[in-house]
Amino acid sequence: MNTQGIAILGSTGSIGCNTMSVIESFDDGRFRVVALAAGRNVVRLAEQVERHRPELVAVEDEASAEGLRAELERRGVGAPRVAVGEAGLVEVATHESARTVVSATVGVVGFVPTLRALEAGKRVALANKETLVIAGELMTKAAASSGAELLPVDSEHNALHQCLRGERREEVRRLILTASGGPFREKSLSAMAAATVEEAMRHPTWSMGAKVTIDSATLMNKGLEVIEARWLFGFGADEIGIVVHPESVVHSMIELVDGSVIAQLGVTDMRHAIQYALTYPERHASAALPPLDLAKLGALRFEAPDEKRFPCLRLAYRALRAGGTLPAAMNAANEEAVKAFIDGHIRLTDIPLVIEGVMDQHETRPVSSLDVVLEVDRLARAAAAIRIRLLSEGTKAVA
């Protein structure tokens, strides 16, 4: 057995910590953490460095680098090489000892490093869905030309990857993504308009970071996943469906041309998908991963999604159908709108308004290069900021 070098982008976040937990559950030397990139949580990062002694770490800025060095000194741990900013992320993503890169930063920041990892032929375990949403074409092309494998860590796409094993593409009619429905599944539009950040953060089944939890409350998370699925598996907008499933036990399904449906089920623990991606094509037993007890669960419910209360779904399908740079514009507007909601500037129901406004004024172009994508991202954020300011003033006037 060869040791597999692992680099983690976003090591102190939710997926990053779960990845650490999976790696630590194998005591056979199968995995070795060679490089870590985090933002500013230098205390947790120092702890990870102490346990795994990577060759390289990256942090967001010089101040964090100083903080990390100080924290390591306090612990009596020799500091590895510390890189900074996007360049640091790229260094981690392309580190020569890394066979697999876990891409788990949140939002657009993971985009360039993930692309570089694919270009370098690394196996990428992808938890950062925005990466495929904004530039799926560039990503999949890079993977194809370097021969890099792209393995999804998102539980839904990981489930689809498992369901598609042993099936032929032309015999699969469609993908069916499940959605928990979020905390507002049974709430009225007016209740959603009045929702606090705290209410929106109460995800019924998964424990995740703030951005993805708010995306789950608006169902934009599912919209992004539909676009992600398009690039991972090569299905069109009409071949990707969504069903609301509050228990999040069925992680997703495929429907075959003969009407048969194959589903992947499991407990709601991200370590399952992470381990699957790290050990693929093998599967390994793990005492850390609890088995599923269906009889204990009792019932699994399914219902159609409501595009009226969750317009983000409609917007995501619109972006997917239009293609080109529209998904990137949509994603940037969403990131800004979510931040503005968390910061108390706009209402939850304003998020789709911000996004739709930005999409309406966006002139869609082909995703011809990295620069095009980054420019669209920048412009869409600026356009979103204007709309957020207007809505924010409106909200204050009402309040």
Add this chain to the structure above:
Amino acid sequence: MNTQGIAILGSTGSIGCNTMSVIESFDDGRFRVVALAAGRNVVRLAEQVERHRPELVAVEDEASAEGLRAELERRGVGAPRVAVGEAGLVEVATHESARTVVSATVGVVGFVPTLRALEAGKRVALANKETLVIAGELMTKAAASSGAELLPVDSEHNALHQCLRGERREEVRRLILTASGGPFREKSLSAMAAATVEEAMRHPTWSMGAKVTIDSATLMNKGLEVIEARWLFGFGADEIGIVVHPESVVHSMIELVDGSVIAQLGVTDMRHAIQYALTYPERHASAALPPLDLAKLGALRFEAPDEKRFPCLRLAYRALRAGGTLPAAMNAANEEAVKAFIDGHIRLTDIPLVIEGVMDQHETRPVSSLDVVLEVDRLARAAAAIRIRLLSEGTKAVA
């Protein structure tokens, strides 16, 4: 595309008619019915002969052969060669134009012809579960030495076959068979003791023949399926579980070593599994097969099986663990007990008593030959008959 010659054992029964329906839904000449075997339903058989013009048919006895000829003459249809009895079944099962044999007779009568089909290297689409229960070892050995494929038509095993595609045997922890729970899922033992044949025939989700419907009411059907799964897929008694799932939408599941569960779902229509077996390894779209609408279904329930009210489950696991001829003895006793219940001689709850009595007195031997199996079958039926007579007199005494 080569035309695939199909022979059907039990063509006028539930599975047989559904097989006809699947074949007729393909108008591209992919399938051709070359041989049919039925019991005594000569009117339906004549109709099938008129539509498909097979080269050979087989019926139960000379009287039925006469009846079939008369019926064909009435219709102005030239009679094909008509064979009779078990020799006729074997002739159909080994017919040289048949590439695939659908084994859909009920009970032990399908045993020898199915074995002969496997020995002749035919692909066998197996709906007759008793065949594997009583002599799984002989069957799988015959298939292995001739290179014949054995494809399950039972919806549960067909589901397992689909789930296992793309997975490695050593990475599968266990099989999980779903059971509808039958009409007495929520009934008390005393209600089951008083159950009429009519009540027992009311299967909640599947429309099937009488024997298998009664087996579903006692859950012996699931017990037989556990043994069937053992031979089809090579899993031991401790690696095959059962979960009660009243909606019968999840047809069965596998649990992988990493805790992931893969399930196959579909509408409750046997044509799905039959088509899968006939077209394997391909899948084909079919307008005749309705897709699954989970949102419309609402909820899928799961619960643990109750061995106290359904002792047949315990008996089947006991037979599987003991191995050898015990499953054959159990199966024979069950067939006789079910017949006695349908004929009004014993109560539903007497069925496991008959079986357990026969099993207790059976001396288990290895399944070394066909003759051993047939002798065990004969002796177990005789032993069952004695117990049935005693119970029947008891029932009458009480009544």
